[in-house]
Amino acid sequence: MGQIQLLADEHDQRLQQARQLFFDQGTLPDGLVDPMILRSWERCRRFGLDDTSYAPVMDAMDRVALKTEQDRNRYLLVQGRPIMEHVFEQIRESGSMVILADANGLLLETVGDPDFVSRADRVALLAGASWDENQRGTNAIGTALSEEAPVAVFGGEHFLEHNGFLTCCASPIFGPDGRLIGVLDISGDYRSHQRHTLGLVRLSSAIVEKRLFESVHARDILVCFHGRADYLGSPKEGIAAVSPDGQVLAINRNGTELLGIRQVDAVRRDFSMVFESNLATLVDRLRHNPQATCEISVNGKAFHVQLRGQLPPLTVAGRVFDEPAAPRPLRRPDGGSAPTLTLDTLNTGDTRLQAAIERARRMLGRDIPILIQGESGAGKEMFAKAFHNSGPRHDAPFVALNCASIPETLIESELFGYQGGAFTGARKEGAPGKIQQAHGGTLFLDEIGDMPLNLQARLLRVLQERCVTPLGSTRSIQVDISLVCATHRKLREEVARGTFREDLYYRLNGMSVTLPALRERTDIRIMVAKLAAAETASRSNPVRFSEGALQAIEGYAWPGNIRQLFNVIRVAIALLDDDETLITETHLPEELFETSPLTPSASAPNYDPWAAAPLEGANSLDAISRQAAMRALEAAGGNISSAARQLGISRNTLYRKLGRM
Template identity: 45%
Template structure:
């Protein structure tokens, strides 16, 4: 395979000793490519996070590319990212064989096979310091849609890397596969029953009449047939059984595995989803409306895309995620409680992303933000002429837009009482009647609701329907406020990472992190996100967020608070005032900066370099203020 790749490289005219072309692709073109690869990016991003956790601190990086070899997204160790940029391993660069010669990405895409290219096997001299393991990613129709790659220093390669990459690529394929055929008969099978529901199970889908539609790579292997060969088959020819018998086997409520015999004589254990969806069931086969991928290198990446990404170590969050995974795709509605800004909308999106509806629409409705006079039309839709000002040809309501996917009713406690009965009827009968329409439209939605209000108290006051409450609260989870979480620093770094453009390096000064950890965060994660977004803009392309990068109104609010620990060992001191002093209302913002510098200089015994590092400022910044600082504090 390597010899063939070298021959292709030579025929393409790739020069062995050329320097890497590190000129960036136009941002608009990268944005277009991300849009074209939207579904791939959505399903690959959380898998890349997991893969990177497994190889972290090995001088390596994880890359996702398009089917043509363009790098779309990357995650990597800081010490390796700089080296990677020197050989053009950055988003927007083309790593096909036509431009880079023999390399794992380009060769895996050309051969449509997983491969590792060791240092000296690269065609271009500039890439011989790398060892790369790559697997192509196939869509549910057997076409290559991209590639997943791990690239690292050739001296630190691990023999199991390719296996990890292959498993991760298969996981992405299964996620994409799951939601591509929502109305098909889906068969899960393996020769060993304990492997059902795992990454290695075979999945094949058929029309209700038994015509073959698709099969994942594990199914192709077990059946002993390629994707193209399978297209000539039916369920009956593959399992020697009419598909009607499958409905009889799995048509009841019990879903215990059953044995079937494949055309090659091998017996397998199976589960099938052959029933029409029940009023609350998620379509048995998968995906969601993908979260928006970054539209350009300068724009932020999506911050939370799956339940796994939300799990940053807090026991309360871990318990919530464990419960949600237990009820996933089990016909159980979810209600999320929590303070405003605590991330209820992010959790709802993650539930949808990890569900069998992941490729279908995710439609959020904030019941508190829509005027009461319009919410009925927004939810249920309307026909032309239904009311004064109605659009010509009418409009589809949010419930109908969510057909096949997830309807997220945020701030459900603010829904007007007279509409609660209509919503309950929709949930019970799975039909919606637009305003002014003489007919009902069938809808298949799963509902996630959220509120910061106490609905039981509202029920007692007659403000919320009890029957609707019990329809919505199949599983109730309560998100902790940001100030209650034990994983605060990790949350801060996750949010900060989401705000940084690809390749941008950003840190937070230790003193600032300590200050943030002591704040009470009334606006929770949303407030943190807005604060860090401003700070990132103040710092620029590279650097460390210091006290002077925080918004003035935030610092002014902190002036009025009396409990800012300067260090864990001095919890009774204030961060911005010298020991024994208290902040007064007359202090200006200049005092905040000077007192912070004075405190850090005292803490570091006059060492300007150490104090500057703790505050996230340069030494010159402190020296410029030296005339305003106590002279005994400067070394």
């Protein structure tokens, strides 16, 4: 019997004994269950809940009421939805679901495997239901909200017996002001629990918090700091939002923990009192290099600092210089040399791609919209960034919006912005939309074919009049943008079906370029070499590919295009031992050696360590390696030999990679 199964059986025995002591004998089962679970059981008993009773199932609110609550939590949904989808990609086909709930335990949105969703519906794990502790007993969502801490509730740890088939892991989400605003949860069948799930939820909730903070304070100075320079930009960094006059407006939870202070000790105080440094000096040192860092000392601790957000205007002797009304264009890190990603660097020898590059190059500096077409994952956003970086606007912002990833009810405010008080939950000072943020630079609208018809009319008016009117406002704001759009749809057919405006189509289709799918390209070997070189830039010895590995890569159909290729290369590199430099067929996923790629309906193992993209934040090779090793071990039921065979490495190598956890 595997070690994982032994641990599960031991846990079940302790839990059964704990339930007998607590529910049957009325005594405290000290040492048998997690203290957090025990505190929850005691709260549920005080609520008057009966562990053998059934919580009402058909108590989900109606659509209108749910829509009202979703609008009230619109910013949580905007920032949480993409993370939910990314998390679900990691656990797809594992019999689980991802849930986002508000601060009262109301389920706002769920996404999950169909076979588990049908079972989940029986216990009201659906949008509109409440999972507050006083209604559902001990459960990850309600208990995480009560404890304001991450929690895992396994099987019989649920207070209500009929919820015992569930295993749930949840982590609270705190807003930019430090208030608890929601919770992210993964729920699944008790028998299919995976050890890494709680860590996945904790990381994902931290990412949501970071996105919320940066979104709310996008127009403030963001002082990002950490004791380790490589943690800057990660979910673990501290962030303080500071006004141009040096007042600390907000500081995230990581920041207060790093500084060892409370939120109330920092907010509304002068920057110099909190950070023991002069803000103006810091801004002057880092103004012209968004990627640069410097060190400061706070209470004897050294911190690496980086500035983001909206920096104040340059002042000399009290006078403001070169401060436009619209957001200031971002400066390149090197202060003048060309950006790394350009149309020239994209050109790796494929004839069709080279033709697209040449067509786009002729449009540089001209006020003509570009429409990029191609399959999902073919590199449309990369091409748009290269086009922006190659033209005269390369010093100004590149702002992207995916029209397919944002709900129809939210995309309008994201694109056009809003005035303070325009709707419930809006910031009192309002917020600029993507169009305003792109002033002077390039606006990239990905999946433009999915834009709702009513917004298509507004976008057309912006393009014609060169001004935008935020929601709730009557004042038009002049904008100067270069527009690049992309879609995998055939817009001519969408026009014929009436789902896309004909006048907007002709407005956008000033210059159309079509990117070839990866399987159609002739430069795959060059692409593999470039991607591998970029991924291993910190290694002392370059990575090479065997001829057999290159032939397998060239012969595969790549349904996921460049995105899938990049993931395969990252995982292959992560599986190399420290002293290895040659990637062979054993480092590549088995699907590359099949005659045709798996279709979505084809059967596949629940835990294929190669299938899921690495987590956001898992951007080191060691992290990716650990992730793949854990997935393989879980898929093999804890059998080290089987997992090593699946990964194409030795048992000793697998032990070493697991030992790095």
